[in-house]
Amino acid sequence: MAVVKTFPMGGVHPPENKFTADSAIQILDPPDEVAILLGQHIGAPAEAVVQKGDTVKVGTLIGEGKAFISANVHSSVSGTVKRVDEALDAAGFRKPAVVISVEGDEWEERIDRSPELVTEINTPAEEIVQRIKAAGIVGMGGAAFPTNVKYMVPEGKQVDTLVINGVECEPYLTADHRLMLEHTDEVLIGVEVLRRALQVERAVIGIELNKSDAIEIMSKHAERFPHIEVYGLKVQYPQGAEKQLIKAILDREVPGGKLPLDVGCVVNNVGTALAAYHEIQKNRPLIDRVVTVTGSSLSKRGNFQVRIGTPFSHAIEAAGGMPGDVAKVIAGGPMMGKAVPDLNVSVTKGTSGILLLNKREAQREETVACIRCSKCVSACPIGLEPYLLEKLARMEYWEQSDEHDVLDCIECGSCSYICPSNRPLLDYIKLGKVKVHEMRRASAG
């Protein structure tokens, strides 16, 4: 830990605002009703395997991910299935979902709910991957990519390192931080489980230096695991972006359009490692997650262990209720999170935080002319030219956008964050990505 590692180009340092770093994870009681989306992950939505009127327990399979890239969905509560139709997703669209009326809190018998730590790992690699799929485990950092898919290394690809993301570079969010502090051993055993599943000799964990207590305790406990190394990383956004994390720790660059697999590694979040521990060691599928509920005017902000499918309004109520000045509610962090149009949207496997911004924080300032200050160019961690991509998107020059690598954008938001002219750079770049994808699909088929 002598040298502080970081990624070499671009990046910004927004105010951290980690108000909830010291508040221990509280268990949030299930609400009266949950709406569990069948498509909480990247890929095809799961297909419902329950019907209206069915009785379910915590951990009962309710949706089956049948496509190659898909994930199972389990009931997070016990009760009766009220409807199998649709519920609001974070963008306000109605998507297939299972709505369950909560009755009591009965768990499936196979689940080991005792607090004892199970250290011994007896599951063979292939079975681990299968059970990760069965448990519906997806990337818990926000992208929600089905984890088992990452572990099916294609023929001819060599993987040598498992990279575990404990960076949590988004401002405000402290869920992963608390996880590492309070569930250190579970996370480390989870990392060990994942490492065995991947059949590699080395697992590295990256943690930003603003979480020195987490680095300390993780390093100390990791001494018992000869294959696990813990690295402290410079506080710089987007340190926790997959490509930047790999570059920082391993000094390998994942080119645009390529995957970490192509440079010999797989990246998972610490939350994913914990979920893997729960499934493999405790038979507990992914039914809840830690969510940071925070905001400058929230009275009882904190980190909550929330059942999947819980409406945002319930979690906000538990954190002290909706303050009067709130103007924007964000699923995730302020840099990459989605502003939700409605408080009835529910917590999904990828919801790392619920952030409430007041009017002043939420308001976008007036856009003025670009002064070519080149801050966006130097802030871009991918080496793109956001000012140019914005201009091309405004003129609807999609071919040129493609030529200037718009698809390589990781949507970290550093360009829009830094722009002194308040230009909506990322909005236009995202539009460019959509249009270039459309264009490519059209010319391919």
Added chain:
Amino acid sequence: MTELLIYSALSLGGVAAGFAVVLYIISQRFKVEEDPRIGEVTELLPGINCGACGYPGCSGLAEALVDAADEGDISHLTCPPGGADTMKQVGRYFGLEVGSKHKTLAVLRCGGSFAAAPAKNEYQGPETCAIAHSLYVGVNGCPHSCLRLADCEVACPFDAIEMNDETGLPEVIPELCTSCGACVKACPRDLFEIRPRGKGKAERRVWINCRNKQPGGIARKNCSVACIGCSKCVRVCNEIVQAISMEDNLAYIDPYKCISCGKCVPVCPTKAILATFTPPKPKEPKKETADTQA
């Protein structure tokens, strides 16, 4: 001094004359023989070079017309902005039949105005539908609603679309619309449809003013004038011309079957059917609750 003037005048004049000769020779040598008819037909066209016909500008269409006339048939070519009058003149010029294509215009199929579909949230960001559409469901919660950010108005090359400040919705000005289709392409929610202008001088036409495919109850939650898929219009029309079909909770009036009788308009419980004329009063006005589901 005078000498200087004379010499400069002479030398400059000489250079100019030299260039003139060279230019003349070049222009004669490389002269492109153009069919004189192309120029004459171009004169007949509106001259706005809109491209709606599918050719690069009016001279492009003129060239295509001349080529087609040599083949003996120009009926597949039309000038959307010029319409029938222009094509009639072109036909007379060549002494050939012109296409009997229906005169059409763009029709907006959404009634999600400020009043009918009130805003449930506030959108902040670039004022373009394309971005708002890829971001989320929209201000009124209807995934098929107009986003009211005027991409169509910007896209229209004829200023035939104007945003109405009171409703928030775009309005097509029939006199200016050439049905070039720019709005159809520009609208990310596919709310514009090119439809025939309708019967008679008064251009009688009827259409479903909605694209929402959600179940009626949900559609109504976001918008009071949504098509709720109750099929009343289908039943009324089935007795006359079977021009209305129902798919995914959404009715559609086939303009080529529709006889613009207007009988479907008053039966719609949500006023989701619009007409350019005053429709007849229904014979037996039945009282029914608005959100009857099919």
Added chain:
Amino acid sequence: MSQTLIVSGSPHAKSDLTVRSIMWGVVIALLPVFAVSAYVFGVRAIIAVLVTSAACVVTEYIVQRFFLKQKPTVDDGSAVVTGMLLAFNVSVAVPLWQLVVGSIVAIAVAKMAFGGIGTNPFNPALIGRAFMTVSFPVHMNTWVVPRESLLSLGVDRATGATPLGYIADAAARGEPLSTVAAELPGYSQMFLGTIGGSMGEISALAVLIGGAYMLYRKLISWETPVVFLGTLAAGTGIFWIIDPTAYADPLFHVLAGGAMLGAWFMATDMTTSPMSRNGKIVFAAGCGLITAVIRLFGGFPEGVTYAILLMNAFVPLIDNKFRPRRFGKGVAS
């Protein structure tokens, strides 16, 4: 729970950086230069700076309000920067009305005619200076003795030339530099600024203080001034090594004339310089090289203005050719 929520695309956070904070930051960075010019040239320097700044702001306001019918944005401070730089680029002997004309040209022609802030291809202050050099050659080349008649509003006593002027004269006469050595100021004088010259070009120290402030505020990147001055030193240094009697040493060239002010404040102008780091380096090297060539072989004693303006013209080409290195895609071409 009935608040109307705002929905917008990510990110939902914005840095404090604004165009205003950048431009007023540059104004603050120019204050040491202003102070030295006031100290060396007295009341007239203060008046000159105030006049050009005011003229630039008023011109921009009038053009935006009445010609372009835009909402005036003069409060962003960019016109003040142009005004101050224009004054710092000329001799204190220039009459006020000429300063006003120069300001109008700088803002109305070089900036607003191209579309206003962010769209001008050439540095407005330098266009103003270039315009004044050709229009008012007499006053533009009249240099005032430093630290004399500080309170006078007129120009009493003019000296022959600036340090660069002496050298150019010597070179024109084909005499060795030693013949003018007595006229040349010492390095410490050139560093501190008690010499004749344009109002803001005299003190290297003042420019460095302002430059350090801009580096601290991240308003400029270090590459531009360092490469500019480095190339200038290297270019002039080669000839100095070959024949020290005919050519001045590189340190003299770095400290003399507008090199310091140009490298720190003009070549770093955001709008008229390239976007990528490599582009900035190429741009700065070009500026240094052209400055050296003009100073050593050109008809003018000073070349910074034209060097930067020339390189301004190449910015679109540089931007096109020198792009940032894409992550994961080899080394930039």
